[in-house]
Amino acid sequence: MIRDQARVVIVGAGMAGAAAAYHLAVRRRIPGVTIVEAGEPCGLTSAMGTEAYRNWWPDPEMVGWMNRSIDLLEEVSARSGETIGLTRPGYLFVTGEPARAQALHDAAARASAWGVGELRVHGASAAAYPRSPAQGVAGAPDGADLLDGALLRELFPFVGEAAIAGLHVRRCGFLSCKALGTWLIGQAVAAGASLVRDRVVGVDLGGGRVRGLRLAGGGALGCDALVAAVGPHLREFAGLLGLELPLVCELHGKAGLVDDRGVVPADAPLMVWEDRQRLPWREDEVARLAADPGRRRWLDELPGGAHFRVRGRELLMLWTFEEHLSDAPVYPPRFDPDLGEALIRGLRAMIPGIDAYFGRGPGCRIDGGYYCKAPDNRPLVGPLGIDGAYVIGALSGYGIMGSQAAAELLADHLTGSPLPAHAALADPGRLADPDFLARAAALDTRSGQL
Numbered sequence: 350m351i352r353d354q355a356r357v358v359i360v361g362a363g364m365a366g367a368a369a370a371y372h373l374a375v376r377r378r379i380p381g382v383t384i385v386e387a388g389e390p391c392g393l394t395s396a397m398g399t400e401a402y403r404n405w406w407p408d409p410e411m412v413g414w415m416n417r418s419i420d421l422l423e424e425v426s427a428r429s430g431e432t433i434g435l436t437r438p439g440y441l442f443v444t445g446e447p448a449r450a451q452a453l454h455d456a457a458a459r460a461s462a463w464g465v466g467e468l469r470v471h472g473a474s475a476a477a478y479p480r481s482p483a484q485g486v487a488g489a490p491d492g493a494d495l496l497d498g499a500l501l502r503e504l505f506p507f508v509g510e511a512a513i514a515g516l517h518v519r520r521c522g523f524l525s526c527k528a529l530g531t532w533l534i535g536q537a538v539a540a541g542a543s544l545v546r547d548r549v550v551g552v553d554l555g556g557g558r559v560r561g562l563r564l565a566g567g568g569a570l571g572c573d574a575l576v577a578a579v580g581p582h583l584r585e586f587a588g589l590l591g592l593e594l595p596l597v598c599e600l601h602g603k604a605g606l607v608d609d610r611g612v613v614p615a616d617a618p619l620m621v622w623e624d625r626q627r628l629p630w631r632e633d634e635v636a637r638l639a640a641d642p643g644r645r646r647w648l649d650e651l652p653g654g655a656h657f658r659v660r661g662r663e664l665l666m667l668w669t670f671e672e673h674l675s676d677a678p679v680y681p682p683r684f685d686p687d688l689g690e691a692l693i694r695g696l697r698a699m700i701p702g703i704d705a706y707f708g709r710g711p712g713c714r715i716d717g718g719y720y721c722k723a724p725d726n727r728p729l730v731g732p733l734g735i736d737g738a739y740v741i742g743a744l745s746g747y748g749i750m751g752s753q754a755a756a757e758l759l760a761d762h763l764t765g766s767p768l769p770a771h772a773a774l775a776d777p778g779r780l781a782d783p784d785f786l787a788r789a790a791a792l793d794t795r796s797g798q799l
């Protein structure tokens with residue numbers, strides 16, 4: 350906990366650092382907040398995401414976390430004059446398998462009890478199906494709607510005959526990361542925070558606590574508290590404090606395909622094909638892939654989870670079933686050149702019209718970044734066990750949507766306020782707990798990941 354006139358330095362101005370600056374300088378009125386950023390604010394991982402959010406998670410703690418974070422995002426949207434592009438078309442999970450349709454139903458019934466909202470199971474008629482607003486979030490439903498194949502195609506005509514059911518989860522949508530980050534930092538600076546463009550290369554500790562930071566440019570900053578908001582550099586940064594954190598960086602790419610034929614309408618939800626599948630290659634393609642040991646795996650059965658959203662003129666497509674793990678991020682990241690074509694093929698079962706783009710994979714815009722992950726794929730927010738050292742990180746693939754709850758929790762820790770119920774899931778102390786570490790190998794490092 351900090352004293353009244355404490356000097357707080359936030360290291361990193363990605364979405365985590367931007368949200369932290371806003372919650373400390375604006376909402377808690379802490380006067381001496383400085384943000385130090387080595388690159389562009391919100392220019393690293395935070396610039397590479399799908400810009401999507403959802404309250405659909407596999408456990409009540411994460412549902413609580415995201416509901417709170419979305420409450421705060423909605424508040425920011427209203428305060429900013431709706432400039433952060435917050436929309437709510439939902440996520441639509443689609444399947445062609447009866448057992449999976451039942452599993453979606455059961456998951457939605459469970460999630461409803463955790464706060465996702467009411468589950469509505471529809472028959473043949475769309476009469477009771479609540480529409481999403483064309484813009485913004487006002488009047489948007491929450492909960493989830495289970496649709497059978499015929500109703501699914503009536504409401505979303507671009508979905509193909511292979512689909513027998515769809516679960517439309519409603520407190521989900523999109524936002525503009527750049528607009529959100531810019532607004533948060535702008536508000537923090539207007540409230541007295543300052544932004545320093547430099548890299549932190551050392552931490553001065555004295556008397557068992559944080560005393561200051563050293564900068565690559567040669568300067569130094571005295572501080573009473575530092576907040577590590579360094580994204581995928583967290584493991585390395587923790588080393589400056591003499592801490593070893595069991596974190597990994599996981600590379601995730603996405604492929605942008607220009608939808609110049611208008612196969613999917615602009616207001617479509619984020620669409621997920623749930624089922625395992627083999628990609629629909631032509632015979633000559635099969636022969637070529639089979640002859641190439643580096644590409645033969647594209648002939649194997651692949652897991653479910655191919656998904657996309659519409660952003661501007663592009664379909665942003667993702668399907669992360671391969672694990673590329675490292676201790677530290679390597680820039681520039683390198684992605685599989687087949688990713689675009691594999692995704693176009695992988696979405697064919699759900700969206701037959703996408704076959705118009707077969708062969709366009711090499712022309713896709715492929716980029717992405719690193720998820721920074723704890724062994725349980727849950728966040729790290731709070732004190733690091735050295736007086737004055739705090740963290741807001743390990744935000745994996747949900748750091749945009751989860752940033753507001755994370756920053757609010759960080760501010761609670763720093764100001765000694767009562768902690769919310771969802772604080773425990775982000776407790777950094779668990780990484781030093783021998784029981785947790787003993788169980789770490791058995792934990793699901795992809796829990797809740799699409």
Ligand SMILES: Cc1cc2nc3c(=O)[nH]c(=O)nc-3n(C[C@H](O)[C@H](O)[C@H](O)COP(=O)(O)OP(=O)(O)OC[C@H]3O[C@@H](n4cnc5c(N)ncnc54)[C@H](O)[C@@H]3O)c2cc1C
Pocket residue numbers: 360361362363364365366385386387388389390391392393394395396397398399400401402547548549550578579580581582586601602603716717718719720741742743744745746747748749750751
């Ligand atoms: C392909 C992909 C899709 C994603 N989709 C979504 C999505 O739809 N929704 C969602 O919520 N999340 C999504 N994410 C995850 C989200 O992007 C991250 O969780 C989030 O951006 C992490 O924010 P951050 O501030 O922790 O890290 P970053 O954005 O990486 O910011 C860290 C900052 O710290 C700075 N820094 C590091 N070290 C230092 C230092 N020593 N001194 C000074 N500055 C330093 C860096 O320059 C950087 O600007 C996605 C991620 C990827 C890769």
